[in-house]
Amino acid sequence: MNRTTESDSKYNHLEKMEVLELLQSINNEDKTVPLAVERAIPSITNLVEKIVERMREGGRLFYIGAGTSGRLGILDASEVPPTYGVPHGMVVGIIAGGDIAIRKAVENAEDNKLQAWKDLMAHHINEKDVVIGIAASGTTPYVIGGLEEANKHNVLTGCIVCNEGSPVATSSQYPIEVVVGPEFVTGSTRMKSGTAQKLVLNMISTTVMIKLGRVKGNKMVDMQLSNDKLVDRGTRMVMNATGLDYKTAEELLTKHGSVRKAIEAFSSI
Known part of the structure; x- marks a missing residue:
């Protein structure tokens, strides 16, 4: 060989x-x-x-x-x-x-x-x-x-x-x-x-x-929110998808635990 x-x-x-x-x-x-x-x-x-x-x-x-x-x-x-x-x-x-x-x-x-x-x-x-x-x-x-x-x-x-x-x-x-x-x-x-x-x-x-459906658009919507940087990134993803302001988007993200779930919750309102 x-x-x-x-x-x-x-x-x-x-x-x-x-x-x-x-x-x-x-x-x-x-x-x-x-x-x-x-x-x-x-x-x-x-x-x-x-x-x-x-x-x-x-x-x-x-x-x-x-x-x-x-x-x-x-x-x-x-x-x-x-x-x-x-x-x-x-x-x-x-x-x-x-x-x-x-x-x-x-x-x-x-x-x-x-x-x-x-x-x-x-x-x-x-x-x-x-x-x-x-x-x-x-x-x-x-x-x-x-x-x-x-x-x-x-x-x-x-x-x-x-x-x-x-x-x-x-x-x-x-x-x-x-x-x-x-x-x-x-x-x-x-x-x-x-x-x-x-x-x-x-x-x-x-x-x-x-x-396997773990990306939406080009975003990591299921990423773990394990530090401040990722929470900030996730918040901005939610803002872009929903039109919410930063504070409201962050609260929604924190409540639901993932970008995907936060966006889905907003869409069901």
Whole structure:
């Protein structure tokens, strides 16, 4: 297997570069990432359509990964409930090595091919659910094992990888391959590969939530009002939808607890 994520950087003697040259070179490499994601949109579309089908039937979305890939899955999963007002546990991020691995690398955790399925079973995974394996290299045993077991149990599987023809992609029913090429620092996949994975995760979760009815117009009408900034944003949404003044809109929002419910209450008057 040709692993472009491990290919030598196009740049050399990095330690001799001035700060400006380093920053410009990193930025030039980063500019190529959205183009790589664009080429993968047909594959992303196929997976998202299947996720929407499953989640409309009560299914959940699981991300599994190790290291940076696992952390990115947890990041995306953790931001869905406050943004879209869905229950915790509807989108779940699981990282090799457990929660301690979010902050600190756990030695050899990604090499355990059996553990991912055990971690998924702790959430009582079933045939309505979807598992997406995230692995820049596409060779992480933890992810491969989890996907293989999910397939055996009729769980829909997808992946986000940054090499072509990887074992993780082969183990996925709906693979997404975003080939970003060599990293600026050879093999440092937290850079372009991680950026590509984050962009794809944004696209997946955002599109799924929109198709599940969690956005109205272009607004997050079900967001959790967990701080003053979000209460202010929600109040202005209610003002725009109803024509109410700020104080009245804020009172209506506070009473009903969400932008959607506040607007619905106003419309029923």
